[in-house]
Amino acid sequence: MNRHSLLSMRDLTAKDIVQILDDALLFDNEFKDWQLPLSKALAANLFFEASTRTHYSFESAQLQLGMKVADIAVSQSSVTKGETLYDTLKTLEMVGYDLFVIRHPQDEYYKELENINVPILNAGDGKGDHPTQCLLDLLTMYKEFGTLQGLNVVICGDIAHSRVASSNKEALEKLGSTVRFAGPKEWEREGFEVVDFDEAIPEADVVMMLRIQKERGAALEEVSDGDYLNRYGLSRERYARMKDSAIVMHPAPVNRGVEIDTDLVEAEKSRIFPQMANGVLVRKAVIKRAFGF
Numbered sequence: 001m002n003r004h005s006l007l008s009m010r011d012l013t014a015k016d017i018v019q020i021l022d023d024a025l026l027f028d029n030e031f032k033d034w035q036l037p038l039s040k041a042l043a044a045n046l047f048f049e050a051s052t053r054t055h056y057s058f059e060s061a062q063l064q065l066g067m068k069v070a071d072i073a074v075s076q077s078s079v080t081k082g083e084t085l086y087d088t089l090k091t092l093e094m095v096g097y098d099l100f101v102i103r104h105p106q107d108e109y110y111k112e113l114e115n116i117n118v119p120i121l122n123a124g125d126g127k128g129d130h131p132t133q134c135l136l137d138l139l140t141m142y143k144e145f146g147t148l149q150g151l152n153v154v155i156c157g158d159i160a161h162s163r164v165a166s167s168n169k170e171a172l173e174k175l176g177s178t179v180r181f182a183g184p185k186e187w188e189r190e191g192f193e194v195v196d197f198d199e200a201i202p203e204a205d206v207v208m209m210l211r212i213q214k215e216r217g218a219a220l221e222e223v224s225d226g227d228y229l230n231r232y233g234l235s236r237e238r239y240a241r242m243k244d245s246a247i248v249m250h251p252a253p254v255n256r257g258v259e260i261d262t263d264l265v266e267a268e269k270s271r272i273f274p275q276m277a278n279g280v281l282v283r284k285a286v287i288k289r290a291f292g293f
């Protein structure tokens with residue numbers, strides 16, 4: 001495996017995370033127009049699951065850095081003839097690609113890619129990790145609070161199926177913040193500290209709502225009954241009890257009116273759309289790192 005791959009937040013030390021966030025902040029300021037000092041760099045993006053934010057913010061970052069980008073049409077590739085993920089990537093390595101961005105439904109799909117020499121950036125693996133989502137979440141919090149130490153973060157919703165929950169737990173605890181989890185009992189996860197959402201809200205610096213991942217089997221009566229927002233979501237009443245300085249986050253896509261009242265998506269405390277802009281900055285930073293700069 002290439003040593004500049006980014007597969008999981010477990011692979012990054014606190015110092016690595018700070019370095020990536022510092023680079024992302026430079027891309028937001030004095031190094032806005034920085035490009036890779038390479039005569040050519042070819043990226044191959046392989047999305048085996050649907051994506052809007054991750055896919056196209058990676059592409060935006062790659063183009064801004066001067067890369068050429070191939071969006072590999074997985075459904076038109078020889079994967080449909082049964083070719084393995086490893087053989088697909090080895091082929092792309094042999095024909096000249098320099099960077100792979102991969103989203104795949106299988107947890108830790110990258111474990112079968114040890115002999116791929118091109119750096120791999122994990123754009124989400126099953127219920128495993130979503131490292132660049134986590135980095136953009138951290139950047140959003142850092143821009144707000146000027147620190148990632150001592151923050152009180154509550155993550156609420158479909159914890160069981162969420163790679164965002166696991167990546168943020170890993171990173172925020174490493175950086176010295178407190179992360180606790182709320183939501184339906186059916187979606188609790190071993191090792192994830194549970195808190196009563198209503199009790200936690202007035203103390204939280206960050207209230208992060210998670211999407212219900214129906215595609216991974218998440219199903220509850222309250223969702224079909226339309227009662228989820230009142231029982232577990234961010235309603236206007238709960239929003240009103242947040243600290244003045246606190247922010248709302250959500251990795252999106254958002255199920256408006258389910259996890260969060262639709263009027264709150266762009267409310268004053270919401271950072272949901274700014275999170276997406278921060279996604280381009282951190283993806284530029286991890287691409288820079290992938291090429292050893």
Ligand code: CP
Binds near residue numbers: 054
């Ligand atoms: N947050 C996130 O990963 O969104 P997409 O599925 O649209 O990439």
